[in-house]
Amino acid sequence: FACLCRVVANTDVPCLPVKHNGRHVWPIGKLETWVWDCELDLAIKAGANVSIQECYTYIREPVLSEWARWVLQILYRQDDTVSPIVRTWIKHCARALIGRLSLRTPSWEYFGTNIDNTVGITHVTFPEEQRTARMLHIGDDTLIETKREEGRDSLPMITGWIMAKCRTLIWEAIEICGGEHVAHVDTDSVLVDSIGLDRLRSAYGTGFLE
Numbered sequence: 001f002a003c004l005c006r007v008v009a010n011t012d013v014p015c016l017p018v019k020h021n022g023r024h025v026w027p028i029g030k031l032e033t034w035v036w037d038c039e040l041d042l043a044i045k046a047g048a049n050v051s052i053q054e055c056y057t058y059i060r061e062p063v064l065s066e067w068a069r070w071v072l073q074i075l076y077r078q079d080d081t082v083s084p085i086v087r088t089w090i091k092h093c094a095r096a097l098i099g100r101l102s103l104r105t106p107s108w109e110y111f112g113t114n115i116d117n118t119v120g121i122t123h124v125t126f127p128e129e130q131r132t133a134r135m136l137h138i139g140d141d142t143l144i145e146t147k148r149e150e151g152r153d154s155l156p157m158i159t160g161w162i163m164a165k166c167r168t169l170i171w172e173a174i175e176i177c178g179g180e181h182v183a184h185v186d187t188d189s190v191l192v193d194s195i196g197l198d199r200l201r202s203a204y205g206t207g208f209l210e
Helices: 037-045 065-075 084-100 156-177 194-204
Strands: 002-011 018-020 023-025 029-036 049-058 104-113 120-126 131-138 141-150 182-185 190-192
Touching (some): 018 029, 190 194
Antiparallel strands (some): 002 049, 104 141, 182 190
């Protein structure tokens, strides 16, 4: 099973994401947030005091495993039987598909005349509302994006769990390196010094980053 939980937690370790002012932060202390089971396990292992307020439970199935193995087989193939163009495209799909599973589609409303004959997407800021909106310019018309809705076949629970699992793997890598040896953390990687890299290679095997 996979569980999406609303929790109240008290933690000394910044390993639980909290949405704050449209962004995600990783605070310490007392907090309330929605997290997946893998991040909850990580927090409990780190000594957090957690109380589950509500929970959604999903049955897990390996729906992407065959596709993922095929992607990795192509990307790590050592011969030249796969075109570089195909390899690049598959690598892009490997990154993009996970996000596309939780697709949200925009709604557009007529805003005014396209007086500057602009083509494509621009952005406009409304200071009094403290927001920025996207504008779509088509022919003589300008449309404004009003909201985004879940796509008909959207599966945000798959994207959410995979992203949460990636965050736990990043956190484990940081712990292996030691925070003092980490220069930067991204959504799918860590930038470390030579000591951190040696520790990662020791933990994950001799083939790591070879």
